[in-house]
Amino acid sequence: MSEITQTTPGAPDDSSVSGTSILLDQVTKRYPGQPDPAVDGLTLEIPAGRIVMLVGPSGCGKTTTLKMINRLIEPSEGRIVLGGDDVTDMDGDKLRRRIGYVIQAGGLFPHMTVENNVAMVPKMLGWSKDRISKRVDELLELVSLDPALYRARYPKELSGGQQQRVGVARALAADPPVLLMDEPFGAVDPITRQRLQDELLRIQDEVQKTIVCVTHDFDEAVKLGDWIAIFSNGARLVQYDSPERILADPASSFVEDFIGSGAGLKQLTLARVNDVTLAEAVVARFGDDAKQVLDRMDKASHDHAVVVDDRDRPQDWLSRRQLGRMETIPSEADPHLPVVGERATLNDALDTMLVSSAGAALVVGRRDVFRGVIDVQTIMDAITAAHEAAIQDTGHDAPVGINTGSMEQVAGNGKAAGNGQEPDGGPAPDGQEPDGGRSPNGQEPDGGRAPDGQEADGGRS
Amino acid sequence: MWEFLVDRFNQILFSSWQHFSLVVQCLILATLIAVGIAALVYRSKGLTGVANGISAVGLTIPSFALIGILIAPFGFGVTPAVIVVTFFAALPILRNAIVGLTGVERSLVESARGIGMSRISTLLRVELPMAWPVILTGVRVSAQMVMGIAAITAYSLGPGLGGFIFTGLSRLGGANALNSVVVGVVAVIIIAIILDLLLLVLGRLTTPRGIRV
Numbered sequence: 001m002s003e004i005t006q007t008t009p010g011a012p013d014d015s016s017v018s019g020t021s022i023l024l025d026q027v028t029k030r031y032p033g034q035p036d037p038a039v040d041g042l043t044l045e046i047p048a049g050r051i052v053m054l055v056g057p058s059g060c061g062k063t064t065t066l067k068m069i070n071r072l073i074e075p076s077e078g079r080i081v082l083g084g085d086d087v088t089d090m091d092g093d094k095l096r097r098r099i100g101y102v103i104q105a106g107g108l109f110p111h112m113t114v115e116n117n118v119a120m121v122p123k124m125l126g127w128s129k130d131r132i133s134k135r136v137d138e139l140l141e142l143v144s145l146d147p148a149l150y151r152a153r154y155p156k157e158l159s160g161g162q163q164q165r166v167g168v169a170r171a172l173a174a175d176p177p178v179l180l181m182d183e184p185f186g187a188v189d190p191i192t193r194q195r196l197q198d199e200l201l202r203i204q205d206e207v208q209k210t211i212v213c214v215t216h217d218f219d220e221a222v223k224l225g226d227w228i229a230i231f232s233n234g235a236r237l238v239q240y241d242s243p244e245r246i247l248a249d250p251a252s253s254f255v256e257d258f259i260g261s262g263a264g265l266k267q268l269t270l271a272r273v274n275d276v277t278l279a280e281a282v283v284a285r286f287g288d289d290a291k292q293v294l295d296r297m298d299k300a301s302h303d304h305a306v307v308v309d310d311r312d313r314p315q316d317w318l319s320r321r322q323l324g325r326m327e328t329i330p331s332e333a334d335p336h337l338p339v340v341g342e343r344a345t346l347n348d349a350l351d352t353m354l355v356s357s358a359g360a361a362l363v364v365g366r367r368d369v370f371r372g373v374i375d376v377q378t379i380m381d382a383i384t385a386a387h388e389a390a391i392q393d394t395g396h397d398a399p400v401g402i403n404t405g406s407m408e409q410v411a412g413n414g415k416a417a418g419n420g421q422e423p424d425g426g427p428a429p430d431g432q433e434p435d436g437g438r439s440p441n442g443q444e445p446d447g448g449r450a451p452d453g454q455e456a457d458g459g460r461s
Numbered sequence: 462m463w464e465f466l467v468d469r470f471n472q473i474l475f476s477s478w479q480h481f482s483l484v485v486q487c488l489i490l491a492t493l494i495a496v497g498i499a500a501l502v503y504r505s506k507g508l509t510g511v512a513n514g515i516s517a518v519g520l521t522i523p524s525f526a527l528i529g530i531l532i533a534p535f536g537f538g539v540t541p542a543v544i545v546v547t548f549f550a551a552l553p554i555l556r557n558a559i560v561g562l563t564g565v566e567r568s569l570v571e572s573a574r575g576i577g578m579s580r581i582s583t584l585l586r587v588e589l590p591m592a593w594p595v596i597l598t599g600v601r602v603s604a605q606m607v608m609g610i611a612a613i614t615a616y617s618l619g620p621g622l623g624g625f626i627f628t629g630l631s632r633l634g635g636a637n638a639l640n641s642v643v644v645g646v647v648a649v650i651i652i653a654i655i656l657d658l659l660l661l662v663l664g665r666l667t668t669p670r671g672i673r674v
Binding site: 072093094096097099100101105107108111113155156 | 568569575576578579587669671
């Protein structure tokens with residue numbers, strides 16, 4: 001398998017990226033008997049080693065778009081380029097063996113054991129028995145299932161979350177550079193979904209595939225996506241940008257509606273506690289003299305002191321009033337202490353503050369060692385800063401994504417939001433044949449949001 | 462009765478075996494034909510309707526009439542018997558095979574195609590195994606049904622226990638006539654039960670644990 005690792009802008013620089021870039025080049029899908037194409041002249045660049053989320057309302061063509069990448073649905077027009085190879089005309093079955101595919105609930109074969117499910121693709125590729133067996137163990141461990149325990153089980157003997165994990169393991173079996181996921185976490189309960197999402201991010205850290213994932217859940221897109229492509233009906237790409245920028249600067253009222261209320265809150269899920277500067281605190285230990293602690297609080301002009309134990313783990317959080325009533329600090333622990341880990345999102349931190357009604361929370365690092373205090377003002381500042389940074393960032397490194405004849409929708413920062421741009425108002429896709437020089441390397445965004453060649457093409461037809 | 466049994470024990474055993482063998486071989490043939498046809502039609506709504514229609518209408522044809530008609534082109538003997546038994550055996554299997562194949566979840570087929578299985582291998586390795594329990598139920602229904610039909614094929618001098626029944630009926634009132642009929646009928650019932658048990662065991666052995674109910 002030839003894996004061409006392209007360095008696309010916005011892709012991680014390290015060499016551990018095993019994914020390849022994907023390019024949908026003016027892809028159109030028409031179904032017989034339907035006047036409007038399901039997907040109309042879509043050009044979408046998916047950078048190597050990144051997670052791209054396709055989101056949009058039901059029936060907007062996002063799933064059709066996804067399935068055209070592995071040609072489960074054959075495009076009516078346009079080219080599909082995978083890491084530099086034009087795969088539009090190659091054997092579909094062979095192509096799909098090179099692309100991992102995960103559907104809702106995993107799509108496991110109920111009549112096969114976990115082992116046989118995972119081994120399906122390697123078997124088709126003619127791997128040796130030993131190699132397959134080793135690979136199955138490796139993959140089950142990757143998705144946190146004990147091979148000894150789960151190899152011989154049947155899918156019905158697994159929970160929904162476990163089935164989904166096996167589905168991911170099966171998709172990764174032959175180490176494909178690309179992973180397609182169609183609403184992968186739609187069928188599991190919210191808690192399991194969250195765990196699976198975290199797991200996917202962890203696996204992605206390890207394997208660095210190019211992942212294209214369809215979802216209708218915008219929050220999921222924000223959580224998982226390096227880039228988010230928002231579609232409206234007819235697979236019209238409304239905005240294709242980083243989660244930060246989409247939240248800070250939605251391209252149209254459609255995107256705003258789709259984000260729903262609480263765009264600010266959603267931004268909180270993008271930043272982590274250790275991204276912001278924590279406030280210092282007056283630290284006291286069990287048995288310290290209360291007067292001295294109060295003096296130190298006066299000096300620092302703080303109203304509270306944090307009590308830590310001998311391993312620096314926060315135990316209590318005392319106010320001036322409480323301290324005034326004590327001689328020495330008692331070795332008591334407050335079970336309701338508002339504590340957040342430093343890897344927690346700002347959203348979690350804010351939630352902890354609200355629950356504890358303290359307006360602030362204690363941040364702990366590894367082994368629960370006390371790190372500092374985070375308060376509402378810190379979060380406000382962080383969000384304002386992130387918001388401004390996202391707007392300032394013109395998104396010059398964003399991958400290309402346009403619909404034929406509606407370039408300004410995305411290119412012009414979307415504010416023009418070409419609602420009047422009917423699909424048939426654009427140049428006919430037939431006139432948009434790739435001009436030979438359109439090698440994927442030539443497709444790298446050259447600083448502008450739309451490749452110049454695109455414009456020229458549009459003008460010619 | 463006892464004497465009749467003892468006197469003709471070998472003949473009864475031989476006829477029972479022939480009856481059993483006729484039914485089993487025709488069932489195998491019928492299963493292959495029916496599943497083959499089902500595999501050809503199940504993806505098309507129209508063809509599925511036609512196949513189901515044929516299967517429903519076919520079952521209304523009186524087996525006695527069909528065997529009578531078939532004697533003209535094929536003569537007496539085994540050939541018309543095999544054709545009739547296979548024909549009737551195929552009908553319930555065809556219907557069940559279609560139900561089984563169309564009942565396989567589309568998402569499963571899509572997931573098979575999505576990981577790069579070809580059309581044929583999806584059918585052989587996913588759809589047919591998933592439909593197998595339903596197909597096998599059809600086989601069991603067929604087995605019971607054609608046990609009786611196989612007896613009727615004795616009219617064309619085919620093999621099996623039908624001979625006892627027909628000779629008995631034709632000289633009813635004569636010596637051992639009733640015995641002959643009773644032996645034929647009871648033997649058919651016994652081998653029907655045996656075959657059903659065998660099919661049950663076959664089902665246990667061939668249904669993967671993952672889809673056993």
